[in-house]
Amino acid sequence: MAKVRLLPDHVANQIAAGEVIERPASVIKELVENSIDAGATRIEVEFRSGGTSLMRIEDNGCGMSHDDALLALERHATSKIQKVQDLDGLTTMGFRGEALPSIASVSRFQLQTRETDAESGTEVLIDGGKMVHVRDCGMPAGTRMTISKLFNTVPARRKFLKSKTTEAAHIVQCVRLYALAHPEIGFSLLDDGRSLFQSPACSSLKTRIAEIFGKQIANNLLEIDAEEDGLRLRGLIGKPSLSRSSRHEMLFFVNNRPVENKTLSYAVVESYYGHISKGRYPVAFLFLDMDPERVDVNVHPAKREIRFREEAKTRGFAVRTLLEALKAETESYQSIKPVEVRLPKNDVAEEVVEPIPETPAPRPRKAEAPLSKPKRRLVQESKTVESSPVEAKPEPVAPAARKAAVDAKPEVSSPQPKTEETESRNWSYLGWAQGEFATFDTGDGVVLLSVRAAEQRILYERMINDFADKSIRCQKLMLAQPLELDPVVSAILEESLDFFTRLGFEIAPFGRNFFRIEGTPTWLESEEAEEFVKEMLALLRQGSMSADKSDLAVELVAKQAIKKIRRPSSELSKGEIDTLLDKLFACDKPLTDPEGRPSLIEISSGEIDKRFQRRNRRKQDELF
Helix, strand or coil, X not given: CCCCCCCCHHHHHXXXXXXXXXXXXXXXXXXXXXXXXXXXCXXXXXXXXXXXXXXXXXXXXXXXXXXXXXXXXXXXXXXXXXXXXXXXXXXXXCCCCCHHHHHHHCCEEEEEEECCXXXXXXXXXXXXXXXXXXXXXXXXXXEEEEEECXXXXXXXXXXXXXXXXXXXXXXXHHHHHHHHHCCCCEEEEEECCEEEEEEXXXXXXXXXXXXXXXXXXXXXXXXXXXXXXXXXXXXEEECCCCXXXXXXXXXXXXXXXXXXXXXXXXXXXXXXXXXXXXXXXXXXXXXXXXXXXXXXXCCCCCCCECEXXXXXXXXXXXXXXXXXXXXXXXXHHHCCCCCCCCCCHHHCCCCCCCCCCCCCCCCCCCCCXXXXXXXXXXXXXXXHHHHHXXXXXXXXXXXXXXXXXXXXCCCCCCCCCCCHHHHHHCCEEEEEECCCEEEEECCCEEEEEEHHHHHHHHHHHHHHHHHHHCCCCEEEEEEEEEEECCXXXXXXXXXXXXXXXXXXXXXXXXXXXXXXXXXXXXXXXXXXXXXXXXXXXXXXHHCCCCCCCXXXXXXXXXXXXXXXXXXXXXXXXXXXXXXXXXXXXXCCCCCECCXXXXXXXXXXXXXXXXXXXXXXXXXXXXXX
């Protein structure tokens, strides 16, 4: 008996659907691409319940005849290519002929279509891969496809879908991409009968970006358009002042096809090196036009990924083009000179300064003559080399500092100031060093305290403890801050509102993809609230943080929060330093910052004697 068998068509279609149709947004993607290939100038997309109950795509394209409508539902039936060589010169969005039969095999699928010169249209209804009926219908020229009960024949696939809000967000994001790729086409998007956006055909890409992403982003973009050896790079990139905490607003289109490509992504990040801070990503809407033979779009079943025939050449061209645009922007900014305002002499009060008699400066001794620059550099380098062994120890804290940390340890881990322990610590404050370090004489040596590291440790543990006790305080804002997000991030925020509330935020929905920040935690400055919320949402979107695992999530949030603490701008008073020490030694781990780096370093008396080559200093003092 033969063991090898041919699969039935409906089984083969469902297997293909597993590769092509991942979620409702995949259905929208395939059908919108068909509408674009049909020459449509208007595309309307409607969905309900995140696309699981209903999806409808209607266009005014060329439509199909009765025979073509039936043939289009067969596997590998397509009008895009005829022979294998056509794959090297693809100019259409689709080409495999798998989308329609795959969708029809896992849903209730209705196709209605009519050619421009036909008297009537054709309606085909398929339920779970089985033909229900084929009949004539009346409709305008174009095509309408209605999909309901998605994954009704494979209910196990439904378990892998996210919430309705998340699935709806992916649909909106998908339609936005194709609306950007084709501003000459009018797009309408409806969710449960509500219009999400309705954009007529636009004359420029910037106009479409303003309609989809807002005028604030559109007004901070630089236009680029360059050609080189058959390659053309055009589009809009963000000014260096416009950056994001993730790559999700770096959008790429190759021959008007939305794609994901590491070559272009790395080229953009590399071009902005030095223009934006580390860990930030630019905003970019880039279109690369090239000969179809120089790019392979048949890499991924869903056609999301592509491969360039000449990756190095493409990347170099992109980097040069972007660097030139950024250079021109930088030069135009630097060419702006401040306006000098000069007041009339009558309006300026002349200050009378009595002359101070000059006192001749004492002639320095030869040994005290100032060092020349090269010698001074050598001395500094030698000091650095000598001091490196002390700072490179894994726990560079001498017994005096460790003892102070143990003595100051409270019964509970919540960092609270204990001023009575300042006296028992017996540290004498000496002053400020290097703009960040407070210095102390402990009797057993000298301690350098990193004020920034201390403040980071205190805030970190306070946030961890307050979150565990559900006692993070929220401060109301006099004026609520508006927060506009893209559909995917908006869905993530809606699902994570309870988590942000526990962090001390008060965020309220205010329309579709709009929110208002009405309160912020006390540890965060109000003007930094919007950017901080977006950074947290980026971590949630990337999967680096999960709101469900709140204990792990709050640690990441706390580490993001402490980055807001910068180097002190002015010296602290002795009282403020003492209070800071009390709070630090009340922490669980006062000797390190949250990243594990030392918060203070002690140089023992023995080490000081060794540096000054006075090892027997104390014995000599005892003798005298």
